[in-house]
Amino acid sequence: xxxxxxxxxxxxxxxPPVVGTRDELTTVVEAAVRPGEPDRLLVVFRIARMDExxxxxxxNAMERMAxxxxxxxxxxxxxxxxxxxxxxxxxxxxxxxxLNQVDQALAEASTTVSEALGPEGITLGYSQTxxxxxxxxxxxxxxxxxxxxxxxxxxxxxxxxxxGWMTLR
Numbered sequence: 825x826x827x828x829x830x831x832x833x834x835x836x837x838x839x840p841p842v843v844g845t846r847d848e849l850t851t852v853v854e855a856a857v858r859p860g861e862p863d864r865l866l867v868v869f870r871i872a873r874m875d876e877x878x879x880x881x882x883x884n885a886m887e888r889m890a891x892x893x894x895x896x897x898x899x900x901x902x903x904x905x906x907x908x909x910x911x912x913x914x915x916x917x918x919x920x921x922x923l924n925q926v927d928q929a930l931a932e933a934s935t936t937v938s939e940a941l942g943p944e945g946i947t948l949g950y951s952q953t954x955x956x957x958x959x960x961x962x963x964x965x966x967x968x969x970x971x972x973x974x975x976x977x978x979x980x981x982x983x984x985x986x987x988g989w990m991t992l993r
Contacts, residue, residue, distance in 0.1 A: 949981030
C-alpha cells in the first residue's frame with residue numbers, strides 16, 4: 825500500500841459514513857450518558873502527524889478516513905455515526921446496537937490505516953468508552969476516551985499540534 829491509500833474507494837460499506845459536527849457529538853454524548861440509556865460505544869480516533877496527513881490528502885481527508893474506518897465496521901443491525909473533529913486531529917465514532925465484534929473491527933481499521941500510512945509517519949490510534957458507565961457529561965466521556973488513545977502497537981498517540989499557549993517556554 826502507498827500514500828494513495830485514502831484516495832482509493834473503500835472496498836465495502838453498508839452505507840456511507842454520516843459525518844457530523846462537534847456540536848452534534850456533544851448533544852449525542854450528553855444524551856447517551858443519562859442514566860437508563862442503552863449502552864453505546866464512543867470511539868475517539870487520533871491521527872498522529874495531522875499536518876502531514878492534511879497536506880497529503882487534502883481538505884476532505886477526514887471524511888475519507890471515516891470511509892476507510894467504516895469499511896471495517898461490522899455490517900449488522902447496529903448503527904454508527906462519525907462526528908468530525910472534536911479536536912483538530914481527531915475523529916469520533918458513536919456505535920449503537922450490538923457491540924459484538926466491534927473491538928476486532930476497530931483494531932483492524934487502525935492497523936490497516938497505520939500500515940498503509942506508517943512509512944510516512946502517519947498513524948491512526950483509537951480508544952473507546954462504553955456509555956453511560958456512570959459518566960455525567962460530554963467532557964467526562966471524551967476525557968476518559970482521550971486518556972487511552974493508543975496505536976496498533978499499544979503506544980500512546982500524542983496530539984499532533986500544540987497551540988501557542990500550550991507550548992512550553
